Amino acid sequence: MKAALLGAVQELRVDTTAVPHAAPGEVVVRLKAAALNHRDVWIKQGAYAGLRFPVIPGSDGAGVVTEVGPGVETSWEGREVLINPSLDWGHDPRAQEPRFSILGMPRNGTLAEFVSIPASQLAPKPAHLDWAEAAALPLAGLTAFRALFGRAHLKAHEKVLITGIGAGTALFALQFAAAAGAVPCVTSSSEEKLRRAHELGSKAGTLYTHGGWAKEFAEHHGPFDVIIDSAGGPGFHDLVDLAAPGGRIVFFGATRGNPHELPMRKVFWKQISLLGTTMGSPTDFQMMTAYVARHGIHPVISHRFKLDDVAAAFELMEMGGQFGKIVVEID
Numbered sequence: 001m002k003a004a005l006l007g008a009v010q011e012l013r014v015d016t017t018a019v020p021h022a023a024p025g026e027v028v029v030r031l032k033a034a035a036l037n038h039r040d041v042w043i044k045q046g047a048y049a050g051l052r053f054p055v056i057p058g059s060d061g062a063g064v065v066t067e068v069g070p071g072v073e074t075s076w077e078g079r080e081v082l083i084n085p086s087l088d089w090g091h092d093p094r095a096q097e098p099r100f101s102i103l104g105m106p107r108n109g110t111l112a113e114f115v116s117i118p119a120s121q122l123a124p125k126p127a128h129l130d131w132a133e134a135a136a137l138p139l140a141g142l143t144a145f146r147a148l149f150g151r152a153h154l155k156a157h158e159k160v161l162i163t164g165i166g167a168g169t170a171l172f173a174l175q176f177a178a179a180a181g182a183v184p185c186v187t188s189s190s191e192e193k194l195r196r197a198h199e200l201g202s203k204a205g206t207l208y209t210h211g212g213w214a215k216e217f218a219e220h221h222g223p224f225d226v227i228i229d230s231a232g233g234p235g236f237h238d239l240v241d242l243a244a245p246g247g248r249i250v251f252f253g254a255t256r257g258n259p260h261e262l263p264m265r266k267v268f269w270k271q272i273s274l275l276g277t278t279m280g281s282p283t284d285f286q287m288m289t290a291y292v293a294r295h296g297i298h299p300v301i302s303h304r305f306k307l308d309d310v311a312a313a314f315e316l317m318e319m320g321g322q323f324g325k326i327v328v329e330i331d
Protein backbone atom coordinates (compact mmCIF):
# COMPACT_ATOMS: atom_id res chain seq x y z
CA MET A 1 0.00 0.00 0.00
CA LYS A 2 0.99 3.63 -0.37
CA ALA A 3 1.83 5.47 2.86
CA ALA A 4 3.54 8.56 4.22
CA LEU A 5 6.63 7.30 6.05
CA LEU A 6 8.83 9.10 8.54
CA GLY A 7 12.18 7.30 8.34
CA ALA A 8 13.85 9.63 10.85
CA VAL A 9 13.56 13.23 12.06
CA GLN A 10 12.70 15.47 9.07
CA GLU A 11 12.72 12.46 6.69
CA LEU A 12 9.20 12.33 5.35
CA ARG A 13 8.50 10.46 2.10
CA VAL A 14 5.68 8.68 0.34
CA ASP A 15 6.55 5.00 -0.07
CA THR A 16 5.13 1.52 -0.56
CA THR A 17 4.78 -0.73 2.45
CA ALA A 18 2.92 -3.89 3.48
CA VAL A 19 -0.84 -3.74 4.08
CA PRO A 20 -1.47 -4.35 7.81
CA HIS A 21 -3.58 -7.28 8.99
CA ALA A 22 -6.12 -7.38 11.78
CA ALA A 23 -4.76 -9.00 14.96
CA PRO A 24 -7.22 -10.38 17.54
CA GLY A 25 -9.58 -7.60 18.63
CA GLU A 26 -8.58 -5.41 15.70
CA VAL A 27 -9.92 -4.32 12.34
CA VAL A 28 -8.32 -2.94 9.19
CA VAL A 29 -9.77 0.30 7.83
CA ARG A 30 -9.31 1.37 4.21
CA LEU A 31 -8.89 5.11 4.67
CA LYS A 32 -10.82 7.60 2.58
CA ALA A 33 -9.23 10.63 4.23
CA ALA A 34 -6.83 11.55 7.01
CA ALA A 35 -6.04 14.89 8.66
CA LEU A 36 -2.99 16.54 10.22
CA ASN A 37 -2.57 17.75 13.77
CA HIS A 38 0.27 19.83 15.14
CA ARG A 39 1.46 16.65 16.83
CA ASP A 40 2.47 15.28 13.40
CA VAL A 41 4.67 18.34 12.86
CA TRP A 42 6.27 18.01 16.33
CA ILE A 43 7.02 14.33 15.53
CA LYS A 44 8.52 15.18 12.12
CA GLN A 45 10.68 17.88 13.76
CA GLY A 46 11.86 15.48 16.48
CA ALA A 47 10.20 17.63 19.17
CA TYR A 48 8.05 14.88 20.70
CA ALA A 49 8.62 12.39 23.51
CA GLY A 50 9.25 8.68 22.81
CA LEU A 51 10.07 8.92 19.10
CA ARG A 52 10.45 5.62 17.24
CA PHE A 53 11.17 5.37 13.51
CA PRO A 54 10.17 4.34 10.93
CA VAL A 55 6.53 5.23 11.51
CA ILE A 56 3.47 6.11 9.47
CA PRO A 57 2.28 9.34 11.09
CA GLY A 58 -1.33 10.52 11.34
CA SER A 59 -3.87 10.37 14.18
CA ASP A 60 -7.03 11.34 12.32
CA GLY A 61 -8.79 9.19 9.78
CA ALA A 62 -12.09 7.94 8.41
CA GLY A 63 -12.81 5.08 6.04
CA VAL A 64 -14.41 1.68 5.51
CA VAL A 65 -13.68 -1.48 7.53
CA THR A 66 -12.22 -4.09 5.15
CA GLU A 67 -11.10 -6.82 7.58
CA VAL A 68 -12.09 -7.89 11.07
CA GLY A 69 -9.75 -9.87 13.29
CA PRO A 70 -10.57 -12.79 15.59
CA GLY A 71 -13.00 -11.83 18.35
CA VAL A 72 -14.45 -8.81 16.51
CA GLU A 73 -18.14 -8.56 15.53
CA THR A 74 -18.27 -9.34 11.81
CA SER A 75 -21.02 -6.70 11.46
CA TRP A 76 -18.21 -4.08 11.43
CA GLU A 77 -17.13 -5.29 7.99
CA GLY A 78 -18.03 -2.79 5.25
CA ARG A 79 -19.11 -0.08 7.73
CA GLU A 80 -18.17 3.59 7.35
CA VAL A 81 -16.24 4.65 10.44
CA LEU A 82 -14.08 7.29 12.03
CA ILE A 83 -11.24 6.41 14.37
CA ASN A 84 -10.72 7.50 17.97
CA PRO A 85 -6.93 8.10 18.14
CA SER A 86 -6.84 8.06 21.97
CA LEU A 87 -5.50 4.53 22.62
CA ASP A 88 -5.61 2.66 25.95
CA TRP A 89 -7.10 5.53 27.96
CA GLY A 90 -8.09 3.13 30.75
CA HIS A 91 -11.03 3.26 33.14
CA ASP A 92 -10.55 6.55 35.01
CA PRO A 93 -12.46 9.39 33.35
CA ARG A 94 -10.20 11.92 35.16
CA ALA A 95 -6.94 10.91 33.46
CA GLN A 96 -5.36 8.36 31.15
CA GLU A 97 -3.34 5.34 32.32
CA PRO A 98 0.46 5.16 31.86
CA ARG A 99 0.17 2.88 28.81
CA PHE A 100 -2.01 5.47 27.00
CA SER A 101 -0.75 6.44 23.55
CA ILE A 102 -1.93 8.32 20.49
CA LEU A 103 -2.35 6.79 17.05
CA GLY A 104 0.48 7.73 14.67
CA MET A 105 3.44 7.29 17.11
CA PRO A 106 4.46 4.73 18.15
CA ARG A 107 1.61 2.81 16.46
CA ASN A 108 1.40 3.32 12.68
CA GLY A 109 -1.18 5.97 11.82
CA THR A 110 -3.63 7.13 9.23
CA LEU A 111 -1.53 8.75 6.48
CA ALA A 112 -1.77 5.53 4.49
CA GLU A 113 -4.21 3.55 2.39
CA PHE A 114 -4.90 1.13 5.28
CA VAL A 115 -4.54 1.20 9.06
CA SER A 116 -5.06 -1.54 11.64
CA ILE A 117 -6.74 -0.46 14.86
CA PRO A 118 -8.49 -2.05 17.88
CA ALA A 119 -12.20 -2.34 17.08
CA SER A 120 -12.93 -0.50 20.34
CA GLN A 121 -11.55 2.68 18.68
CA LEU A 122 -14.22 2.75 15.97
CA ALA A 123 -17.25 5.00 15.83
CA PRO A 124 -19.87 5.11 13.06
CA LYS A 125 -19.24 8.03 10.68
CA PRO A 126 -21.77 10.78 11.49
CA ALA A 127 -24.17 10.76 8.53
CA HIS A 128 -24.04 14.54 7.94
CA LEU A 129 -20.26 14.56 7.40
CA ASP A 130 -18.43 13.83 4.15
CA TRP A 131 -15.17 11.86 4.28
CA ALA A 132 -12.89 14.89 4.64
CA GLU A 133 -15.03 16.34 7.46
CA ALA A 134 -15.18 12.99 9.26
CA ALA A 135 -11.39 12.63 9.06
CA ALA A 136 -10.95 16.18 10.36
CA LEU A 137 -12.92 15.58 13.54
CA PRO A 138 -11.33 13.02 15.90
CA LEU A 139 -8.23 14.38 17.66
CA ALA A 140 -8.94 18.11 17.66
CA GLY A 141 -12.68 17.64 18.22
CA LEU A 142 -12.05 15.33 21.18
CA THR A 143 -9.48 17.68 22.74
CA ALA A 144 -11.65 20.78 22.36
CA PHE A 145 -14.77 19.00 23.64
CA ARG A 146 -13.10 17.74 26.81
CA ALA A 147 -11.43 21.12 27.39
CA LEU A 148 -14.72 23.03 27.20
CA PHE A 149 -17.15 20.65 28.81
CA GLY A 150 -15.18 17.95 30.67
CA ARG A 151 -12.74 20.37 32.29
CA ALA A 152 -14.15 23.93 32.19
CA HIS A 153 -17.81 22.87 32.52
CA LEU A 154 -18.79 25.68 30.15
CA LYS A 155 -22.36 26.92 30.53
CA ALA A 156 -24.66 28.85 28.21
CA HIS A 157 -24.12 32.65 28.29
CA GLU A 158 -20.61 32.37 29.73
CA LYS A 159 -17.89 34.34 27.95
CA VAL A 160 -15.15 32.16 26.52
CA LEU A 161 -11.89 33.37 24.98
CA ILE A 162 -10.22 31.02 22.47
CA THR A 163 -6.67 31.94 21.49
CA GLY A 164 -5.04 31.34 18.08
CA ILE A 165 -8.28 30.67 16.20
CA GLY A 166 -6.51 29.37 13.09
CA ALA A 167 -5.69 26.17 14.99
CA GLY A 168 -7.72 23.05 14.29
CA THR A 169 -8.44 22.61 18.00
CA ALA A 170 -9.37 26.28 18.48
CA LEU A 171 -11.92 26.22 15.68
CA PHE A 172 -13.69 23.22 17.18
CA ALA A 173 -13.74 25.03 20.52
CA LEU A 174 -15.37 28.02 18.80
CA GLN A 175 -18.01 25.90 17.04
CA PHE A 176 -18.77 23.84 20.18
CA ALA A 177 -18.97 26.91 22.43
CA ALA A 178 -21.28 28.72 20.00
CA ALA A 179 -23.54 25.65 19.82
CA ALA A 180 -23.70 25.60 23.64
CA GLY A 181 -25.06 29.16 23.70
CA ALA A 182 -21.87 30.61 25.20
CA VAL A 183 -20.32 33.89 24.04
CA PRO A 184 -17.08 33.05 22.22
CA CYS A 185 -14.35 35.61 21.49
CA VAL A 186 -11.07 34.84 19.75
CA THR A 187 -7.50 35.95 19.04
CA SER A 188 -5.36 35.38 15.96
CA SER A 189 -2.29 36.62 14.10
CA SER A 190 -4.47 37.32 11.06
CA GLU A 191 -7.29 39.81 10.38
CA GLU A 192 -8.67 37.44 7.76
CA LYS A 193 -8.90 34.59 10.30
CA LEU A 194 -10.70 36.92 12.76
CA ARG A 195 -13.21 37.76 10.03
CA ARG A 196 -13.83 34.10 9.25
CA ALA A 197 -14.17 33.28 12.95
CA HIS A 198 -16.85 35.97 13.21
CA GLU A 199 -18.83 34.13 10.51
CA LEU A 200 -18.62 30.99 12.68
CA GLY A 201 -20.03 32.71 15.77
CA SER A 202 -17.19 34.67 17.36
CA LYS A 203 -18.57 37.82 19.02
CA ALA A 204 -15.27 39.72 19.12
CA GLY A 205 -11.69 39.19 18.04
CA THR A 206 -8.28 40.78 18.28
CA LEU A 207 -4.73 40.32 16.99
CA TYR A 208 -2.43 38.78 19.62
CA THR A 209 0.46 40.14 17.58
CA HIS A 210 -0.56 43.69 18.51
CA GLY A 211 1.30 44.95 21.62
CA GLY A 212 -1.01 45.66 24.57
CA TRP A 213 -3.90 43.69 23.05
CA ALA A 214 -4.85 41.96 26.28
CA LYS A 215 -5.50 45.13 28.29
CA GLU A 216 -7.54 46.68 25.49
CA PHE A 217 -9.51 43.50 24.87
CA ALA A 218 -10.22 42.99 28.59
CA GLU A 219 -11.61 46.54 28.83
CA HIS A 220 -13.96 46.15 25.87
CA HIS A 221 -14.94 42.47 25.94
CA GLY A 222 -13.71 40.85 29.16
CA PRO A 223 -13.45 39.45 31.67
CA PHE A 224 -13.76 35.84 30.50
CA ASP A 225 -15.31 32.98 32.46
CA VAL A 226 -13.39 30.39 30.42
CA ILE A 227 -10.16 30.70 28.42
CA ILE A 228 -9.00 27.96 26.03
CA ASP A 229 -5.31 28.18 25.12
CA SER A 230 -2.75 25.97 23.41
CA ALA A 231 0.00 28.56 22.86
CA GLY A 232 1.32 29.11 26.41
CA GLY A 233 4.65 30.95 26.39
CA PRO A 234 5.08 34.54 27.61
CA GLY A 235 1.46 35.36 26.62
CA PHE A 236 0.10 33.04 29.32
CA HIS A 237 0.48 35.89 31.84
CA ASP A 238 -2.07 37.95 29.86
CA LEU A 239 -4.63 35.17 30.18
CA VAL A 240 -4.58 35.47 33.96
CA ASP A 241 -5.43 39.19 33.58
CA LEU A 242 -8.20 38.40 31.08
CA ALA A 243 -9.84 35.77 33.33
CA ALA A 244 -12.89 36.71 35.40
CA PRO A 245 -12.85 36.15 39.18
CA GLY A 246 -13.55 32.42 39.55
CA GLY A 247 -12.59 31.90 35.90
CA ARG A 248 -11.14 28.72 34.39
CA ILE A 249 -8.10 28.67 32.10
CA VAL A 250 -7.81 25.38 30.23
CA PHE A 251 -4.69 24.49 28.26
CA PHE A 252 -3.60 21.46 26.25
CA GLY A 253 -0.65 22.75 24.23
CA ALA A 254 2.48 24.84 24.63
CA THR A 255 3.17 25.93 21.06
CA ARG A 256 5.11 28.96 22.40
CA GLY A 257 6.81 27.02 25.21
CA ASN A 258 6.46 27.45 28.98
CA PRO A 259 5.35 30.76 30.52
CA HIS A 260 8.30 32.73 31.87
CA GLU A 261 6.49 33.22 35.15
CA LEU A 262 3.27 32.27 36.85
CA PRO A 263 1.62 35.27 38.57
CA MET A 264 0.58 33.23 41.61
CA ARG A 265 -0.85 36.14 43.62
CA LYS A 266 -3.27 37.03 40.82
CA VAL A 267 -4.24 33.40 40.37
CA PHE A 268 -5.15 32.84 44.00
CA TRP A 269 -6.67 36.27 44.61
CA LYS A 270 -8.97 35.91 41.60
CA GLN A 271 -9.80 32.28 42.53
CA ILE A 272 -8.72 31.15 39.05
CA SER A 273 -8.61 27.45 38.15
CA LEU A 274 -5.71 26.39 35.91
CA LEU A 275 -6.79 23.18 34.18
CA GLY A 276 -4.63 20.94 32.03
CA THR A 277 -6.22 18.51 29.62
CA THR A 278 -5.09 16.00 27.00
CA MET A 279 -7.17 14.23 24.36
CA GLY A 280 -10.09 12.45 26.08
CA SER A 281 -11.66 9.22 27.28
CA PRO A 282 -13.79 6.85 25.18
CA THR A 283 -16.86 8.44 26.81
CA ASP A 284 -15.63 11.93 25.87
CA PHE A 285 -15.22 10.72 22.28
CA GLN A 286 -18.69 9.23 22.15
CA MET A 287 -20.19 12.42 23.68
CA MET A 288 -18.25 14.58 21.21
CA THR A 289 -19.44 12.72 18.10
CA ALA A 290 -23.02 12.76 19.44
CA TYR A 291 -22.75 16.53 20.08
CA VAL A 292 -21.45 17.13 16.54
CA ALA A 293 -24.33 15.10 15.09
CA ARG A 294 -26.96 16.76 17.34
CA HIS A 295 -25.87 20.27 16.41
CA GLY A 296 -25.12 19.47 12.75
CA ILE A 297 -21.57 20.84 13.15
CA HIS A 298 -19.32 20.64 10.08
CA PRO A 299 -15.55 20.75 10.75
CA VAL A 300 -13.80 23.62 8.99
CA ILE A 301 -11.52 22.27 6.26
CA SER A 302 -8.67 24.64 5.48
CA HIS A 303 -6.89 22.77 2.68
CA ARG A 304 -7.04 19.39 0.96
CA PHE A 305 -3.99 17.51 -0.34
CA LYS A 306 -3.43 14.16 -2.06
CA LEU A 307 -1.30 11.58 -0.23
CA ASP A 308 1.46 12.09 -2.84
CA ASP A 309 1.64 15.75 -1.74
CA VAL A 310 1.74 15.08 2.00
CA ALA A 311 5.03 17.01 2.38
CA ALA A 312 3.26 20.19 1.22
CA ALA A 313 0.51 19.56 3.79
CA PHE A 314 3.15 19.40 6.57
CA GLU A 315 4.83 22.57 5.27
CA LEU A 316 1.55 24.47 5.40
CA MET A 317 1.00 23.48 9.03
CA GLU A 318 4.62 24.36 9.92
CA MET A 319 3.98 27.87 8.55
CA GLY A 320 0.66 28.21 10.44
CA GLY A 321 -1.05 29.00 7.14
CA GLN A 322 -4.25 27.09 7.88
CA PHE A 323 -7.68 28.09 9.09
CA GLY A 324 -9.02 24.81 10.40
CA LYS A 325 -8.04 21.32 9.44
CA ILE A 326 -5.56 20.21 6.79
CA VAL A 327 -6.99 17.09 5.16
CA VAL A 328 -5.17 14.45 3.12
CA GLU A 329 -7.52 12.70 0.70
CA ILE A 330 -6.51 9.09 0.24
CA ASP A 331 -9.07 7.31 -1.85
Ligand SMILES: NC(=O)c1ccc[n+]([C@@H]2O[C@H](COP(=O)([O-])OP(=O)(O)OC[C@H]3O[C@@H](n4cnc5c(N)ncnc54)[C@H](OP(=O)(O)O)[C@@H]3O)[C@@H](O)[C@H]2O)c1
Nearest residue numbers: 037038164165166167168169188189230231252253278279
Ligand atom coordinates in the same frame (compact mmCIF):
# COMPACT_ATOMS: atom_id res chain seq x y z
N1 LIG B 1 -2.64 17.76 24.73
C1 LIG B 1 -3.44 17.41 23.72
O1 LIG B 1 -4.24 16.48 23.81
C2 LIG B 1 -3.40 18.20 22.45
C3 LIG B 1 -4.34 17.95 21.45
C4 LIG B 1 -4.33 18.74 20.32
C5 LIG B 1 -3.37 19.73 20.18
N2 LIG B 1 -2.44 19.92 21.15
C6 LIG B 1 -1.46 20.99 21.03
O2 LIG B 1 -2.18 22.20 20.87
C7 LIG B 1 -1.49 23.07 19.95
C8 LIG B 1 -2.42 23.36 18.77
O3 LIG B 1 -2.61 22.18 18.03
P1 LIG B 1 -3.37 22.20 16.63
O4 LIG B 1 -3.18 20.87 16.00
O5 LIG B 1 -4.74 22.72 16.81
O6 LIG B 1 -2.43 23.28 15.88
P2 LIG B 1 -2.48 24.00 14.51
O7 LIG B 1 -3.75 23.64 13.78
O8 LIG B 1 -1.16 23.78 13.86
O9 LIG B 1 -2.57 25.54 14.95
C9 LIG B 1 -1.51 26.33 15.32
C10 LIG B 1 -2.07 27.72 15.63
O10 LIG B 1 -1.48 28.21 16.82
C11 LIG B 1 -1.76 29.58 16.88
N3 LIG B 1 -0.69 30.33 17.58
C12 LIG B 1 0.61 30.37 17.28
N4 LIG B 1 1.22 31.22 18.15
C13 LIG B 1 0.27 31.72 18.98
C14 LIG B 1 0.27 32.64 20.07
N5 LIG B 1 1.37 33.25 20.47
N6 LIG B 1 -0.90 32.90 20.70
C15 LIG B 1 -2.03 32.30 20.31
N7 LIG B 1 -2.08 31.41 19.28
C16 LIG B 1 -0.95 31.12 18.64
C17 LIG B 1 -1.88 30.07 15.42
O11 LIG B 1 -3.18 30.68 15.29
P3 LIG B 1 -3.47 31.87 14.26
O12 LIG B 1 -3.18 31.28 12.92
O13 LIG B 1 -4.91 32.19 14.46
O14 LIG B 1 -2.57 33.00 14.61
C18 LIG B 1 -1.74 28.77 14.61
O15 LIG B 1 -2.61 28.72 13.51
C19 LIG B 1 -0.21 22.33 19.59
O16 LIG B 1 0.81 22.75 20.46
C20 LIG B 1 -0.56 20.87 19.83
O17 LIG B 1 0.57 20.09 20.07
C21 LIG B 1 -2.45 19.18 22.28
